[in-house]
Amino acid sequence: MSEVKQVNVKIKKLHQDAVVPQYARAMDAGFDLVAVEDVLILPGESKRVPTGLAFALPEGYELQIRPRSGVSDKTKLRVSNSPGTVDAGYRGEVKVLMDNISQRYPGEEPTILHINGKTVFERMNLEPIKRDEGAYLIKKGDRVAQGVIAVVPKAQFEVVDDLDETERGTGGFGSSGVRS
Incomplete structure (x- = not known):
């Protein structure tokens, strides 16, 4: 059995209820x-x-969200x-940027407000939350994402006139097809 590489990562609790990260199982990556x-x-x-945590990662590592x-x-x-990448030099609070890809409420149109010359959209009928199909309430204490500590090599860039040829060449998006 090979030995697992470990790295010391310091964390700071920025909120009294912040949860110190832990792995659910011994062989979990995140x-x-x-x-x-x-x-x-x-x-x-x-x-x-917000997670209420700040991380001090060693140089050469990143925290992937x-x-x-x-x-x-x-x-x-x-x-x-x-x-998402949290760089080794960042010392602020780690927050998870989340999208709700649900569709807009059936039959609901936003109300357009003009405040200080700017257009602001305000959604209507938010009460009670149970009636808002498609809305999600993330509750304090919910596990929302996972973090993975990864090694990040530093690239040394070299400008050249030509690149070596490969079988793929310049074939980009979809160039290998969809069927096996």
Whole structure:
């Protein structure tokens, strides 16, 4: 059995209810990130879900923010920029950017407001939340995403006139087809 490489990652609790990350099982790649406050995400909205934690990653590492498979399977919530990257030099609070890809409420149109020359959209009929089909209330203490610590090599860029030839060449999106 090979020895698992470990790296020391310091964390700071920025909120008294922040949950110190832990791995659910011994061989898991990701550890849970937990919401530190309630966040309502309406259909079509993106919201930042605070974790109440800041990380001090060693140089040469990143924290990747990834979706939890159960959340993606059972809801229309998605981690927006998956995987999100927390750089080793960042010391602020880690927040999970989540999208609600549900459709707008049936028959509902936004009310257009003009405030200080700007157009602001306000959704109507938000009470009670149970009636708002497609809205998700992330509750304080919910496991919303997972974090993975990854090694990040530094690239040394070299400008050249030509690149070496490969079988794929310049074939991009969809160039390999969809059937096996």
